[in-house]
Amino acid sequence: MSLILISSEHFADHQTPPGHPERVERAEVMDVVAARWRDGGGEVVAPRRATHEQLARVHDAEYLRRISETAGQAVALDPDTYTSTDTYEVAQLAAGAAVDAVERVMSGSHTMALALVRPPGHHAERSRAMGFCFYNNIAVAAAHARTMGAQRVAIVDYDVHHGNGTQHMFESNPNVLYISSHQYPFYPGTGAVDETGVGAGTGFTVNLPIEAGAVDEDYQTAFQDVALPVLRQFKPDLLLVSAGFDAHERDPLANMRVSTEAFAAMTLELRAVAAECCSERMMLVTEGGYDLRALTASLETVVKTLSGPLEPARWPASGVKSSRGRLSAEAAKRALKPFWRL
Ligand SMILES: [Zn+2]
Secondary structure, rough: EEEEEOHHHHHHHHOOOOOOOOHHHHHHHHHHHHHHHHHHHEEEEEOOOOHHHHHHOOOOOHHHHHOOOOOOOOOOOOOOOOOOOOHHHHHHHHHHHHHHHHHHHHHHOEEEEEOOOOOOOOOEEOOOOOOOOOOOOHHHHHHHHHHOOOOOOOEEEOOOOOOOOHHHHHOOOOOOEEEEEEOOOOOOOOOOOOOOOOOOHHEEEEEEEEOOOOHHHHHHHHHHHHHHHEEEEEEHEEEEEEEEOOEEEEOOOOOEEHHHHHHHHHHHHHHHHHHHHHOOOEEEOOOOOOHHHHHHOOOOHHHHHOOOOOOOOOOOOOOOOOOHHHHHHHHHHHHHOOOOOO
């Protein structure tokens, strides 16, 4: 079997206050998607908890101690990041699912893995919980892949928010490429086009900030003109995806107009890169996505795209005239000119 899903019924135990977007129904969506895959003969496994050693590769020890002290308690760690009594354990399972996905793909037991997790991770900094995130799941995965022999790891983050935590954890590391498309200006405020990395990592942070209101064609341009050529030149040994679906036109938290079909196209483009560069080795971890219908449809289309035949991506046409993607791509090309042929 080429695709495996990793999910846990315990993700529902991360309870947030009433009205909070990271609500328990998000876990139920993931259960439904996993159950349908299993019913169709697909493989679904439950994760183990990430170990202290795995988490400590990207988080500092004092922070890990502070998070461990929230065990059994409901507390607010920042204005929108809350724990319930079980969050400490659930967050360890989410990071553990990302580790498990990497192990399956790196060991060759599966070609692709999708970790359906909550809480999300890409806003979590080395020593700070923020934006609904506690442990940076995708960063824990990337660090784990490096210890398993991956020389070059690429992370593509199509969540509508910039993954500030992921960028900061790897911005000085030339072995981990981070590419993010995101609404900008917007929460969390980082992800400007001139943030291209630090020191030896300069050029290995690729930001595609896009103005609110972007449609499918804008994402197609940003992907095809910048993200995909950079990936092909970097030639990763493993492709990681921060799969957030809050750029969807139905999402209540953000203001983009991306269709479910465009998420299929993005995923298929990335799969094609993985096929060219690294024998299709690819893993995805969920991030945001706050409209339950859009989240269900997007996850199902991603599962279908990863398990079906590898065909050329068919980008949908919204018919809306927008220059947002072109402006973003042009700015990124200028910023990245010293590092990549674009
Ligand atoms: Zn998001």
